[in-house]
Amino acid sequence: MTRMTISLLISTFFLPIFVFGQSFSEKLFQSHEKYKETSLKNRRFKHADIVPLLKRLNPPFVLTKVGESMEGKAIHLVKIGKGKTKVLLWSQMHGDEPTATMAIMDIFNFLSASDELDPERKSILSNLTLYFIPMLNPDGADKFRRRTALNVDLNRDALRQQTPEGQILKNIRAEISADWGFNLHDQSRYYSVGTSDKTATISFLAPAFNYQKNVNAIRKRAMQQIGLMNETLQQYIPNHVAKYNDTFEPRAFGDNIQKWGTSTILIESGGYKNDPEKQFIRKMNYLVLLSALKQIGEKTYTKNSIDGYEAIPFNGRYFHELLIRNATITKNGRSYILDIGFKQNEIQYDNNRSFYYQRYISDLGDLSTYHGYEAFNAEGYTIIPGKTYPKTVKNYKKLKRLNLDKLHQEGYTVIKLKKLKPEERQLNTPFQLLNKSENQHFGFSTGNNPSFFLSKNGKKEFLVINGSIKKL
Numbered sequence: 270m271t272r273m274t275i276s277l278l279i280s281t282f283f284l285p286i287f288v289f290g291q292s293f294s295e296k297l298f299q300s301h302e303k304y305k306e307t308s309l310k311n312r313r314f315k316h317a318d319i320v321p322l323l324k325r326l327n328p329p330f331v332l333t334k335v336g337e338s339m340e341g342k343a344i345h346l347v348k349i350g351k352g353k354t355k356v357l358l359w360s361q362m363h364g365d366e367p368t369a370t371m372a373i374m375d376i377f378n379f380l381s382a383s384d385e386l387d388p389e390r391k392s393i394l395s396n397l398t399l400y401f402i403p404m405l406n407p408d409g410a411d412k413f414r415r416r417t418a419l420n421v422d423l424n425r426d427a428l429r430q431q432t433p434e435g436q437i438l439k440n441i442r443a444e445i446s447a448d449w450g451f452n453l454h455d456q457s458r459y460y461s462v463g464t465s466d467k468t469a470t471i472s473f474l475a476p477a478f479n480y481q482k483n484v485n486a487i488r489k490r491a492m493q494q495i496g497l498m499n500e501t502l503q504q505y506i507p508n509h510v511a512k513y514n515d516t517f518e519p520r521a522f523g524d525n526i527q528k529w530g531t532s533t534i535l536i537e538s539g540g541y542k543n544d545p546e547k548q549f550i551r552k553m554n555y556l557v558l559l560s561a562l563k564q565i566g567e568k569t570y571t572k573n574s575i576d577g578y579e580a581i582p583f584n585g586r587y588f589h590e591l592l593i594r595n596a597t598i599t600k601n602g603r604s605y606i607l608d609i610g611f612k613q614n615e616i617q618y619d620n621n622r623s624f625y626y627q628r629y630i631s632d633l634g635d636l637s638t639y640h641g642y643e644a645f646n647a648e649g650y651t652i653i654p655g656k657t658y659p660k661t662v663k664n665y666k667k668l669k670r671l672n673l674d675k676l677h678q679e680g681y682t683v684i685k686l687k688k689l690k691p692e693e694r695q696l697n698t699p700f701q702l703l704n705k706s707e708n709q710h711f712g713f714s715t716g717n718n719p720s721f722f723l724s725k726n727g728k729k730e731f732l733v734i735n736g737s738i739k740k741l
């Protein structure tokens with residue numbers, strides 16, 4: 270054999286690995302922008318925003334209206350594929366949990382396209398028949414709230430079946446006799462992976478079907494498949510994957526659907542730093558769902574043990590939004606060392622399309638086992654509570670006339686305005702702005718939202734306003 274034939278052999282042997290060796294998930298990661306549904310840019314989209322996206326789907330997609338929400342909004346089923354294995358995916362049964370709905374719209378765009386990913390598309394659509402119910406709770410989604418128009422938690426109505434939305438889900442699953450189910454939710458952004466300093470960006474669960482948490486063949490498959498999905502995600506969000514609480518909930522859909530004979534996988538989208546609108550987490554959903562569909566179709570999971578699933582750490586709740594450590598607070602002439610944690614609520618306006626953040630003290634004391642999206646070590650700093658400026662200012666524009674630096678030096682952190690627009694609360698103002706009549710609870714207690722300075726050697730160095738810290 271000449272050297273040339275050897276090198277030729279080597280190159281023909283190795284070349285395909287370099288060219289075709291890219292995994293499906295890598296291809297999905299790199300091409301997501303191309304398929305991303307650009308009309309959905311943030312979490313507060315509505316039923317009316319997704320209906321046109323469904324109506325424009327062409328064959329081989331089949332769109333069916335399968336019922337209506339309590340307020341009369343159409344709930345749709347989207348079917349595609351010709352395979353023997355039936356997979357049902359439903360999203361947003363909780364109205365304020367929309368991440369997977371965005372990913373499903375991206376998946377529709379992916380499946381509609383034709384390009385170099387055709388072999389993977391073909392594999393999915395020839396092995397599986399896919400059934401999607403995007404946005405199962407449109408009434409809740411339109412208000413961006415968890416519950417249905419009946420004000421019940423749809424995920425506690427699997428047995429009693431009082432909500433039209435719950436009846437739709439139960440009936441569809443039975444009608445198609447789904448082999449697999451994907452129950453798609455969002456979870457708190459304050460969940461951590463175990464006790465670690467990593468947020469639980471994605472949490473999985475193969476829900477239990479009884480209090481004993483037995484593993485039968487149906488649940489085992491879900492566990493095997495989750496093991497593969499965890500491996501996929503570890504490449505993109507290492508150590509940010511957890512397992513959801515596996516206590517059996519007899520009223521919940523995931524638990525019952527598992528019990529009814531459909532291998533069920535819960536996916537919970539949590540938090541990720543610098544991704545407040547969850548657009549990166551949307552991409553993770555897209556990537557892990559499509560990868561999973563290919564694996565289910567090709568039965569890759571059968572070779573996987575459930576050990577990988579068992580090894581995923583459970584969700585912990587060890588995150589705060591901001592964590593100020595070791596600050597000194599003085600009360601009645603005595604000094605105390607405190608850690609202060611802040612979390613945030615989203616206060617909605619503009620017909621639930623917009624919001625501003627309102628932060629509050631979530632915990633106080635020794636928080637040394639906790640973590641923050643942002644953390645600050647205030648060792649050696651003393652808390653100086655801020656004061657409210659005694660004059661009411663007419664509006665936001667008039668703030669400019671004040672010498673804000675001087676007001677800080679005089680100890681003011683709060684300014685009341687005669688008229689404060691909701692969007693003005695989100696502007697980066699170094700003061701806590703309130704409406705004239707508004708009362709804020711400023712004390713250092715949980716639930717309150719005090720603003721204060723952190724001072725060292727008599728000099729105010731940092732300012733904490735609405736739970737966020739700024740250098741002065």
Ligand SMILES: [Zn+2]
Pocket residue numbers: 363366454455
């Ligand atoms: Zn949920």
